């Protein structure tokens with residue numbers, strides 16, 4: 001089936017509609033707004049990991065120049081949402097509720113002053129005494145304390161891999177990774193009346209933030225105006241409303257002035273979640289001709305003591321391949337750490353690291369090419385539900401990527417390809433993520449000056465949502481993309497979902513499609529509309545300044561008949577220095593089956609960004625705790641490593657670019673998550689191919705290779 005959308009220049013598509021604003025600095029991020037009378041907040045964190053505050057000395061801070069208030073559990077204004085009946089035993093951290101300490105770095109005070117510098121200085125004067133309890137921050141030591149979460153999954157026979165003629169049974173460890181978007185989390189909170197509030201906030205969802213703040217302060221949703229027109233990356237870290245946001249709103253109430261709270265980079269490690277450290281064990285077995293007999297996948301992730309965070313780590317093993325026998329188990333260990341949160345490809349990225357590594361190990365045990373092994377176990381229908389796929393072009397993706405990376409140069413025997421003194425290796429890993437569509441409302445307006453205005457509340461955290469909206473709107477209406485104006489990131493606009501879960505182009509794009517189709521029909525119905533497509537002329541002839549529709553767009557019921565996923569495969573060529581253990585990623589090719597690509601430039605950028613994130617996951621990222629104190633030791637960009645330009649080769653993004661016939665009118669599927677899922681194992685598999693050394697604990701730093 002054809003997509004109902006055709007992009008004029010399929011190679012490129014439109015440039016970012018907000019690109020100029022971003023590169024010239026004209027785009028304003030939350031902390032950059034000037035609000036009259038604004039004050040500045042700085043958080044003070046606990047220096048113990050478990051216990052309680054026995055005394056808090058805030059006098060010196062309060063007397064410091066320019067200080068307006070030091071907010072602690074002793075004087076924090078009542079947050080009514082903390083005291084609603086039927087509070088669950090576990091839940092989000094209730095900031096400044098009492099003197100209990102659950103993790104090192106937990107906010108114990110918020111200093112508010114006339115300037116940022118004065119607040120920062122006064123924060124250094126806050127002194128706390130604690131009664132310490134013994135803390136636990138080490139996942140590895142606490143694995144026996146894992147508590148089962150959700151139901152164990154069994155398809156066919158449990159642990160069937162054990163009876164297979166060829167089998168692999170291994171453990172894989174992923175350290176904690178922190179989102180660390182470039183833009184720091186920030187909020188400006190201003191009370192406009194006793195029950196009315198405006199905030200400028202870094203958030204992936206203005207509507208969810210509106211609801212969360214309104215329910216915390218028990219005011220009507222419509223009385224909370226949330227602005228987030230630009231978001232400088234988030235990767236999941238801004239999906240929730242965090243304690244520091246509640247604290248800033250409470251502080252603004254106390255000092256009766258607007259409060260700006262910009263987290264420090266160190267705060268970012270303890271205030272806005274992370275991808276949790278996770279232990280996994282995979283047992284996988286096959287017949288000698290490479291047909292999977294069974295997969296057993298167990299995982300234990302860490303969470304905080306006050307809240308459970310679960311993710312679908314083991315789900316990928318239930319879904320990815322046509323194995324008759326699969327069983328999975330998932331557990332959590334509660335530690336004295338802050339709560340994790342979804343980070344790009346939540347669950348699946350972690351699960352794929354283990355599954356795609358184990359499959360690679362199996363391919364060597366069988367002496368079968370890793371792509372060939374995957375083809376022999378390709379699932380033609382969804383193994384979990386038995387339903388047909390709405391679309392699946394993973395085989396095409398394998399082929400495209402293998403051709404582009406030069407897979408034919410790969411040697412099946414590890415450690416045998418050497419170039420200029422470097423060991424050369426090729427590796428691959430696949431990924432998948434659910435393809436979703438939810439509800440969104442879009443207002444589309446064509447003005448007499450020829451401008452097409454599209455409005456919806458959704459935020460654009462960087463993938464190019466606004467650009468995709470413009471591409472779709474321009475195509476449906478038949479106007480140049482330069483004539484499209486996008487308004488988003490504002491809670492007063494028509495409702496849209498939170499940007500997350502790889503569903504926004506599918507959802508909001510479909511709403512743009514529907515709204516523009518309706519607008520077009522409205523023009524057709526005008527006097528003369530049947531014979532003319534010239535909107536400006538029609539408006540003028542009908543003496544109208546503009547024509548506007550607001551359209552609610554929903555997924556069709558037929559989606560229930562299909563299993564819908566996006567698919568990806570990542571190919572990596574590495575060079576490994578046999579003396580120093582240094583790994584250089586020399587070439588990276590990622591291929592996505594993300595349906596029809598509506599905005600090729602931003603889509604390619606999204607895929608490349610995800611691949612770079614996966615390379616960081618494989619080689620660099622690792623948040624380290626000194627367990628003696630339960631405190632992070634590398635909570636800064638000097639010590640927590642992420643890839644920089646010099647670490648990254650030319651990353652190529654390729655698309656199968658075939659429409660999904662059912663998900664939405666554009667035929668587009670999501671790609672935010674699959675961009676990262678499967679990359680890290682591809683790197684590790686390439687390192688094995690280069691060196692014959694199998695690393696099962698990320699990141700693969702040089703010391704692990706020599």
Ligand code: MOS
Nearest residue numbers: 236343344500501
């Ligand atoms: Mo994403 S982890 O759905 O923001």
